[in-house]
Amino acid sequence: MQGQSKARSLDRAGGLRLPLRERPVLLTAVVESSALPPDHGREVAFAGRSNAGKSSAINAITGCAGLARTSKTPGRTRALLFFGIAPERRIVDLPGYGHAAVPEPVRVGWRALLTRYLARRHSLVGIFLISDARHPITDLDLEFLSEALACGRPCHVLLSKADKLSRSGWLRAAEQARARLSGLPVEVGVSPFSAHAGLGLSEARGRLLAWLS
Numbered sequence: 001m002q003g004q005s006k007a008r009s010l011d012r013a014g015g016l017r018l019p020l021r022e023r024p025v026l027l028t029a030v031v032e033s034s035a036l037p038p039d040h041g042r043e044v045a046f047a048g049r050s051n052a053g054k055s056s057a058i059n060a061i062t063g064c065a066g067l068a069r070t071s072k073t074p075g076r077t078r079a080l081l082f083f084g085i086a087p088e089r090r091i092v093d094l095p096g097y098g099h100a101a102v103p104e105p106v107r108v109g110w111r112a113l114l115t116r117y118l119a120r121r122h123s124l125v126g127i128f129l130i131s132d133a134r135h136p137i138t139d140l141d142l143e144f145l146s147e148a149l150a151c152g153r154p155c156h157v158l159l160s161k162a163d164k165l166s167r168s169g170w171l172r173a174a175e176q177a178r179a180r181l182s183g184l185p186v187e188v189g190v191s192p193f194s195a196h197a198g199l200g201l202s203e204a205r206g207r208l209l210a211w212l213s
């Protein structure tokens with residue numbers, strides 16, 4: 001399934017090389033642990049609240065518009081979406097948390113799936129947490145990060161939609177986010193990001209490739 005990769009241009013950032021598929025593909029959408037794809041190779045997950053900009057970040061970072069569908073309706077992604085971007089290399093779009101309209105039993109199911117995934121998945125080598133630059137890092141974000149770090153997963157925060165702020169606005173947002181994360185047991189980097197304007201894009205690609213290489 002993951003054959004025929006052709007080198008594409010994501011490898012410019014940081015001089016890292018990874019043969020990327022010409023077209024990343026949706027491998028599978030998973031709603032229960034038993035359906036996870038084989039746990040070998042490496043994968044990087046994108047987490048965050050519903051509507052934070054996860055799917056847009058995936059599309060921008062892979063340079064593949066429309067790969068992860070983006071939506072103005074929060075809470076649409078109800079499964080872990082696995083995208084193959086190179087042989088044995090995957091990106092995972094995690095279900096967004098914090099959407100009030102999701103019924104409690106569904107939410108409990110997601111939590112259980114996510115907890116298990118974070119704790120047990122050998123190929124999970126890094127996590128981008130996407131958080132809207134216009135809003136403070138939420139308690140749910142902190143909870144997620146604490147859990148992921150406790151499972152030994154390196155995390156990096158992308159402050160999304162930075163194009164909606166002035167430069168001084170996103171610089172301040174990054175500073176406030178760093179202060180908010182300073183109590184975590186492991187240092188978590190914070191970068192302003194815009195899927196629409198390309199801000200922070202090559203840095204994010206460099207980090208993705210470093211994790212996946």
Ligand SMILES: Nc1nc2c(ncn2[C@@H]2O[C@H](COP(=O)(O)OP(=O)(O)O)[C@@H](O)[C@H]2O)c(=O)[nH]1
Binds near residue numbers: 052
């Ligand atoms: N201005 C701006 N809007 C964005 C950006 N990234 C995402 N959005 C918008 O935010 C909404 C939610 O984005 P989406 O990627 O679907 O979020 P997800 O629910 O976390 O996957 C959509 O309307 C996007 O167009 C960005 O960098 N800049």
Ligand SMILES: [Mg+2]
Binds near residue numbers: 056068069077
């Ligand atoms: Mg999404």
